[in-house]
Amino acid sequence: MLSDDTERRAARPARVAGRISQYGTSLAYRGSMAPTARAAVRDVQRALARGGVQEIAFSAEAEPDGRTTLGLVWPSPVVEPVHGYPDLGVLILADSSLAAPWLRPPDPVPGAVPAPSADPKLLERTLRERLPGAVGATEQEIAAAEARLGITLSDELKVLYRVARVYGDDNCDFEEANRAGEAVGCELSGLGHLYSVDAAARHPGWEHGARHTVSTGSDAAVQGLAGSPGSPGWIGFGGNGGDEYAVDLTPGPVGYYGQIILIDHEQSLAALSGRFPHRFRPGPDAGRSP
Template sequence: MTDQDANSPSLHAFSTWEPLLRLLRERFTPEPGGAAEYASGRIARGGWSLPSRTRGRRPTEAIDAEVAALEPVHGALAAAGVEDVTFTAKLAASGPVTVRVMGQSPAVESGLGAQPGALLLVEGAVPEPWRRLPEPPGPDAGPAPSADPALLERTLRERIPASAVGATDAEIAETEERLGIALPEELKALYRVTRGRWQDWGEDAEAAEAAYTALRCELFPLTEVYVADTASRPTLWRFGAMEAVVTTPEDAVQGLVGSPGWIVFADNGGGDRIAVDLTPGPRGHVGQIVMLSHEYDIGAELIADSLTDLILGRESEPSGGGPAPDGPAAVAHVNRRSLPSVAAAAHPDLEVLSIGVWDAAPLSLAPVLDLPRLRTLTAYPGTLADPLEIAELKGLEYLELAPEDWRTLLDAGAVPRSLSAAGITTRGAQSPTSTVTLANEILALWGRPPIVQVVLEGELE
């Protein structure tokens, strides 16, 4: 947090929150003499989430009122150098009003609404799929028979206007040095014809369009070519921990988050990246062309056996590794619409077990206690028969439980020390105050920075 400007509103001054508290009291209109109302929300520099009595689209005047009421808080965030805060306000029809302001912690990810996100118990830790490296190509792996750098270059020179500016050998060498990897010959052949800088076309829009048509993609300049390793596809723990890397013997593409052998050189025009794959799956070819969807954090899709095939329009049938399918294998969901029991989820390859909404008796974890690869467990409130069974799961790196289940583990000193991150799942409109207190208790076990809470009280005239 930076020093507060003398002329700026203070984030921890009651006056900064007065306009918002007045708006919320009008919105919730507590009954005189009745119980106080509680309202929680999140306020960020670029937006906000406030409670409302109505559902659906809010009228313009309601949004305008929120903008005006939030102006002092937004100003205080900017002055303090803070990205966002959450709050809980206790609103009475008369008398003092209390607001609890909860700041950021470097050990807590952003959550939904006012609730905290995943607790980062180990500095710098990432979910297991983000640590997974590709299997090296087999001894028989090699380029597709269709890979033909000479044909590729010849075809592009025929299709792309002669005014195209190609990359020099020095520019290609600079790119290889920056990436720490040699560019495959097909990719070099492409860039020798055009280096991907649209400025090179000047005012000749027709020539630029011809190049785009010939390339069948939006080519990146050499300076923007990058390696799609796992760091290039960041995610939140609560999402990443639910994924699993799965590659079958029939896959042409390894089902990875990222690979040091995925060289991204283009876009499909819709936000999906196109890459040369130098670490193919068991049925793939070195140098095949894959597409990384912007809708997924994991996996890639084979679109051509070679860059030559892509340019010549000989695209492959979609194939490749991706998110693990639901079912009793790497990722399993037990709930009233999916798997009917924990026993049905038990499998030697099980890595992720998610227990969701459940109408029957609470479940025992006994069928999965000895599984060697189980690393993620999430359980909806009221679904576990005995939360202390969790202490027997020695390989957990992510655990997401209801507050009452966390309380059981904490009181028994049974929180698994193997955890790298944790989540607290709540049901209904639960106040974040108790959740934050619980989160800080869990963070303290690992000596991590707590979520700072400041309580402000004042009168609304």
């Protein structure tokens, strides 16, 4: 890599960096890699395998006279990997620390009301028509889920699980779960598996988190958040195989209590960085979503 560096040929110090794992590389290599370079990479990969090390990052700087300084970053609990040239990693000085956007709790919304389209009675009739014979949750089971989460579920979510609890702690009826998912339009979690979408679980790393702030505009239906730390506001109840569906109990200024939001695992970071407006914008699958 150094031998091909144009800076070195120009009699200036040359710097290269990259990562090598047991199964691949991330190298800023110009053009096709020479056979000697490929052989060197394979040697490193074999050494990593022998030592039980998944990956190593490196940085090398060579002076015009040939003196070279090599730096290696080994996997460590205090080093957060950064995938991209020429960064090698982020040093974490405080265990479990999170960037500011992932610590921001939802603002309270005491005046939030359900959407005009919310109709728990119609929802219950529709679900019972689509799911005849389904086993619903008891009021005690619903109260236990609320106590576990520390919140009161929305009326529509309560209706959903009164009709079909999907599966209980003592059994897992996959056929019933599939039928309930088809009736609603997504892969449903069981009542006992409802969860708060916690920001820490969605932490993308300091590489991105330290560079962004979050805010909520006056015309936003959903608050600009990474999750709902401290005060559970997003209750995950299902997904589509990659993204999460959640009931939003702390909506934005023009949103509704109990609205359904899609937490897109591909676009959430871009939204935080300001590339997308902080307001709901239906995607191409909106017509098929619940």
